[in-house]
Amino acid sequence: MTPEFSRLLDVRQIEGKHVRLSPNEAERAALTERFLLVRIDELVAELDLSTSEREGGFRIEARGTLKAEIVQPCAVSAEDIPVSIDEALFFRFVPMATGYAPDEEIELTADELDEIEYEGAHIDIGEAVAQSLALAIDPFLTGPQADAARKAAGIGTPEDSGPFAALKGLKLGGD
Template identity: 70%
Template sequence: MTDTSQFKPEFSRSLDIRQAEGKAAHVLDADMSEREALAERFGLVRIDRLAADLELERKDRKVEARGRIRADYVQACAVSAEDIAVSLDEPVFFRFVPESGDHAPDEEIELDADDCDEIEYSGSHIDLGEAVAQSLALAIDPFLTGPEADAARKSAGIGTPEDSGPFAALKGLGLKE
């Protein structure tokens, strides 16, 4: 297991949960140095914008954050390495819960659908910025291809995904639909 105790989030927005009384709105906007550091972390050419509008609601020691994440970034094509501009605008939901401490670091645990939205925290602080950064990371398409991908495949002598794989032989049979 990787030691994350020395990890310093590039886009940290720490919040004391005691400040999340009732419903509170939070606007997060990454500055240039934060965007540069996140682009390096996520293997992007650059991030031009990363922002989130979140509404927080605290229920005892649990904090729910709902809102939208917006980002504009440039990613290299997975085949040709050409720059591809990507815009992201999607809803987000996080539930911050106190660490349970009832499992060992390498222990396998069962998760249900509601657990997947939960982010554990210790003490009285949560990091909204890191949650937004992780949402961006999950939204990045690792196999994104641009308009020059087919030409790059041909010049390298590689077929398209449709030309290889388990269904390529069936395609050649000439079956009619």
């Protein structure tokens, strides 16, 4: 399956390149559906790319920024909330690891946690940007009508129903 915002780059031809990625209207609509948003008005990623040799292929690093203007529904009232996103980006693409069994347990160092494996001679920088957008979206975003919607539904605020709600009414002794 091809991702909604696919931008394949040949790892042998990207050293020192600067790329600007921005999905077209159809791609923004598909990403909007994928991430359960109301709409994506703007999405721009600016990235500087560098490569280095690594056993089995090239190691690619991409550094830059992600800027987006989106509208997402309030998690409580479903009202439309405009959101501006401005995130620093860093991706490291490494050749697919070989030599371990599918069920074998492997240990990752902290440096390896942000690596994206690739096969062949291409990386999909567009999908990496799309996943970064997904991580920047607040899944529990609430708007100004959230408290009224909670009250109308007969549910309290998070402070009223959280794990410390019972302690809220307790009075400390030793006046």
